[in-house]
Amino acid sequence: MKNFEGEYVYDGEYFKTPSGLAIQNPLDQLKRSKLMLSQLLQSLGSKLTVEAYVIFINPQFTLYQTPPDLPFILPTQLNRFLSKLDQKPSLLNQSHKNLADKLISLHQTESPYTQLPAYEYETIKKGMTCCKCDSFAVTIVGKKLICDKCGCIELVTVAVMRNVEEFKLLFPEQKITTNVIHEWCGVVDSRKRISRVLGKNLKITGLGQWAFYE
Numbered sequence: 001m002k003n004f005e006g007e008y009v010y011d012g013e014y015f016k017t018p019s020g021l022a023i024q025n026p027l028d029q030l031k032r033s034k035l036m037l038s039q040l041l042q043s044l045g046s047k048l049t050v051e052a053y054v055i056f057i058n059p060q061f062t063l064y065q066t067p068p069d070l071p072f073i074l075p076t077q078l079n080r081f082l083s084k085l086d087q088k089p090s091l092l093n094q095s096h097k098n099l100a101d102k103l104i105s106l107h108q109t110e111s112p113y114t115q116l117p118a119y120e121y122e123t124i125k126k127g128m129t130c131c132k133c134d135s136f137a138v139t140i141v142g143k144k145l146i147c148d149k150c151g152c153i154e155l156v157t158v159a160v161m162r163n164v165e166e167f168k169l170l171f172p173e174q175k176i177t178t179n180v181i182h183e184w185c186g187v188v189d190s191r192k193r194i195s196r197v198l199g200k201n202l203k204i205t206g207l208g209q210w211a212f213y214e
């Protein structure tokens with residue numbers, strides 16, 4: 001599926017805009033996807049063949065000089081293409097169901113390409129950083145957090161909440177408590193101050209030492 005919008009000219013290797021800008025021909029992507037899906041089906045013992053098309057779904061898309069033999073479905077052809085699919089008789093049997101189950105079992109919700117370094121709360125350097133240059137060299141003066149390195153000034157309240165967000169991102173399983181954020185922010189002396197900021201911006205659950213924020 002491609003959601004390209006506007007006018008393009010088919011130019012063999014590329015799609016070109018009237019102003020001459022070239023973008024990649026989706027056929028390249030299609031070829032790769034078709035090959036990979038075919039190989040997957042084969043490895044699962046399926047005899048199904050893959051018919052691959054590039055579907056342009058945006059009604060505001062025009063492609064000039066398209067050779068008619070390409071597997072492109074343009075917006076004006078979409079309805080006819082769908083009704084043709086509907087006309088094809090298809091009976092699902094157990095082998096289809098087995099294949100579907102196998103495909104579902106292979107489904108990956110997490111990309112195998114995300115590579116996070118290992119980290120632990122205990123070994124991570126605590127303390128607030130400058131919102132501009134990320135330096136740990138920051139000082140609190142009154143209501144402001146001032147960067148000793150670049151001079152950037154941020155309200156302590158805003159900086160604390162920024163650090164809460166960072167903490168949540170790094171430790172999504174952890175509960176947000178005054179103690180935790182107090183230690184995480186480092187530079188803020190008073191626990192009460194942290195507690196006030198959290199109380200103003202988040203919803204408190206529980207009481208006393210068991211209280212946490214959401």
Ligand SMILES: [Zn+2]
Pocket residue numbers: 130131132133134135147148149150151152
């Ligand atoms: Zn800075």
